[in-house]
Amino acid sequence: MDDDVILNEVATRVVPMIHVFGIYIIVHGHLSPGGGFAGGTVIGIGMVLFVLVFGIRAARRLIPEDTLIALTTLGPLWYAGTGLVGMALGHQFLANANAGLPLGNPGALLSGGLIPVITLGVGASVALTVAVLFLVIVEED
Amino acid sequence: MRITDHFPLTIVVGTLLGAYLSPIVGHVRRRWLPPFAVGVTLLALIQAIQLNIRVRDCGELTYQLGGWPAPWGIELLVGPAAALMVLVLAAISTLIAVYCMAYIDHEVAPHAQSWYYAAFLLLLAGMLGMAVTNDLFNTFVMMEITTIGACALVAAKDSRRAAEAALRYLLLASLASTLILLGIGMIYMITGNLNLTYLTRELETVWRQYPRLATTSLGLLTLGFALKAALFPLHVWLPEAHSAAPTPSSAMLSGLVVKIYAFSLIKMNYVVFRPILGIVAPLRELLILLSAAAIIGGSLFALVQDDIKRLLAYSTVAQVGYIFLGAGLGTPSAVMAAFFQIISHSIMKTCLFLSAGIIAERTGRRKIALMDGMGRVLPLTSAAFTVAALSMIGLPLLSGFIAKWHLFLGGLEAERPVFIGLILMSGLLNAAYYLPVIWRFYFVEPQVCPVIHGDPAGDAGALGAPGSWPPPGIRRRILSRLEAPLPMLLPVVALALACIVLGVWTGPTIAHLAGVAQTIIGGPGR
Incomplete structure (x- = not known):
């Protein structure tokens, strides 16, 4: 399967596009349907496609297992860390507009205070969880 | 806002952050993991103590x-009730985390340890969240976190038996979660609120319109929590899960996880669904019957076990019955006894599991028939086990007696003296399966003397770098006299002492718990 020209060429072009589309969904999470979970799944599926085409060893070369596992926890940490911003500003955990953060113009990409920031964490953790789950199941066989 | 105002939240989020950080800590340096976990639980304990003082002085705390x-x-x-639960959870899990410092290598493979600690702290965070939340759906989310953490703790041991037990636990716990979610859906449908305070207020007016939905919802919630807390006929997952798991997990599961579900059940029945308390008397009757069956049945099953951890697991089934009996009777003394039993059993059972763990780690013995002469080989461990076991039986001057005594009083208050007989009988049954173990510890000459594997001083060497104080020579001399590494011995002895202290110096505890019980069954809606 490693030397299938069509598969390799198509995947080389499709995987980056899938990832860009996933990132697009995540960063527009507060504006349009989708968001961290949907976008994260798309990115995760892109990684799964990469593993299916190029093999598990190529994936492991890119990101060793330990690093991947440590990265998985960064998403939730990011989320909780965003929550702490509200506390640092002297308000409740996860406080957004009421902690004085600017909401911006509705509909603009940079609006909604901490909401776009927090969706990044959701997206990262969902994407990596999909990838890790897939790798765990594949490696067990 | 001051930082202490955030404590209801940070006690949960801090532990959660600890859970997510532990794979990274383990990735950087595995040796830092155990002290890191102790630090996280200790932080939770400090916050829990502060919360208790605050609640005692200024009343209830809310956080939005x-x-x-x-x-x-x-x-x-x-x-007051949530603060108490939080304190029990944080204190016991701190001791278990200390125990893990020396024990973890024995039963959990090195590569799985960072995940083990992640699951451990996740479980603690979930339970703390269930205790402090005032939102029905949030309760569900925290409960799912608890369930996943608990299953992971069982599966952490690399054995077929543990995997099987974890799978069975996961399936039945998911069934319970589904029942609870269905119940939440029903009550949300008729009240339109998920905040428990508002839900109760709304229920006061709408239950007359939808009496069936309200009672079905409470029934589903009760059934779900009873399944998760292993009330007697629903206990089938417990013995295998609690005995196949690594010892610290068993202590966590038997000592704490079961209690938080029982606590939630009491909260749902008496606080949240207070408006329909009058029409769900049959449900409480059912709880009483099942708990009576649990008290007798669990003990009977325990009688025939030959493995010490299975015996302890079945004993949990019996002891959880006391909590539900107190909850079902519903008189002030009975509810207070239920809370006392929550505290006392979590101390006793954690002590028993941890000392059984020391015995298994030091001598490699788990069968009760092989416990002969253990009192001479592991004197402190055996003494702690004995104290906790006698407390389970309900000997005066130990905490188990106080719980049973107030359950007696609860039975009298409810004018159902039959339960006094039941408790007396269960005390005899408890004696019938705990005393033979103690007998073997002290009075049976062993055929093959148990041998201690390894050198406690050598194991404890990881505690401090060479050159620290006391110098290695003295450290070795002190520690080699000990039967087990200090971090394992310390929690066990502390828990055994706690059994005695709670049993002797009961006044303040009882007074405080009576107040807690009053807020649960008597006080105003909030």
Whole structure:
């Protein structure tokens, strides 16, 4: 399967596009349907496609297992860390507009205070969880 | 806001952060993991103590996430009962984390340890969240975190038996979660609120319109929590899960996880669904019957076990019956006894499991028939086990007696003296399966003397770098006299002492718990 020209060429072009589309969904999470979970799944599926085409060893070369596992926890940490911003500003955990953060113009990409920031964490953790789950199941066989 | 105002939240989020950080800590340096976990639990314990002082002085504490006011946002509420639960959870899990420092290598493979600690702290965070939340759906989410953490703790041991037990636990716990979610859906349908305070207020007016839905919802919630807390006929997952798991997990599961579900059940029945308390008397009757069956049945099953951890697991089934009996009777003394039993059993059972763990780690013995002469080989461990076991039986001057005594009083208050007989009988049954173990510890000459594997001083060498104080020579001399590494011995002895202290110096505890019981069954809606 490693030397299938069509598969390799198509995947080389499709995987980056899938990832860009996933990132697009995540960063527009507060504006349009989708968001961290949907976008994260798309990115995760892109990684799964990469593993299916190029093999598990190529994936492991890119990101060793330990690093991947440590990265998985960064998403939730990011989320909780965003929550702490509200506390640092002297308000409740996860406080957004009421902690004085600017909401911006509705509909603009940079609006909604901490909401776009927090969706990044959701997206990262969902994407990596999909990838890790897939790798765990594949490696067990 | 001062930092202490955030404690209802940070006690949960801090532990959660600890859970997510532990794979990274383990990735950087595995040796830092155990002290890191102790640090996280210790932080939770400090916050729990502060919360208790605060609640005692200024009454209930609320916290609104994101600053959104109650009916819309998620609200945390720490009343006396929740504060008490939080303290028990944090204190016991701190001791278990200390025990893990020396024990973890024995049963959990090195590569799985960072995940083990992640699951351990996740479980603690979930339980703390269940205790402090004042939102029905949030309760569900925290419960799922608890369930996943608990299953992971069982599966952490690399054995077929543990995997099988974890799978069975996961399936039945998921069934319970589904029942609870269905119940939440029904009550949300008729009240339109998820905040528990508002839900209760709304229920007061609408239950007459939808009496069946309200009672079905409570029934589903009760059934779900009873399944998760292993009330007698629903206990089938417990013995295998609690005995196949690594010892610290068993202590966590038997000592704490079961209690938090029982606590939630009491909260749902008496606080949240208070308006329909009058029409769900049959449900409480059912609880009483099942708990009576649990008290007798669990003990009978325990009688025939030959493995010490299975015996302890079945004993949990019996002891959880006391909590549900107190909850079902519903008189002030009975509910107080239920809370006392929650505290006392979590201390006793953790002590028993941890000392059984020391015995298994030091001598490699788990069968009761091989416990002969253990009192001479592991004197402190055996003494702690004995104290906790006698407390389980209900000997005066130990905490188990106080719980049973107030359950007696509860039975009298409810004018159902039959339960006094039941408790007496269960005390005899408890004696019938704990005393033979103690007998073997002290009075049976062993055929093959148990041999201690390894050198406690050598194992404890990881505790401090060479060159630290006391110098290695003295350290070795002190520690080699000990039967087990200090971090394992310390929690066990502390828990055994706690059994005695709770049993002797009961006044303040009883007074405080009576107040807690009053807020649960008597006080105003909030």
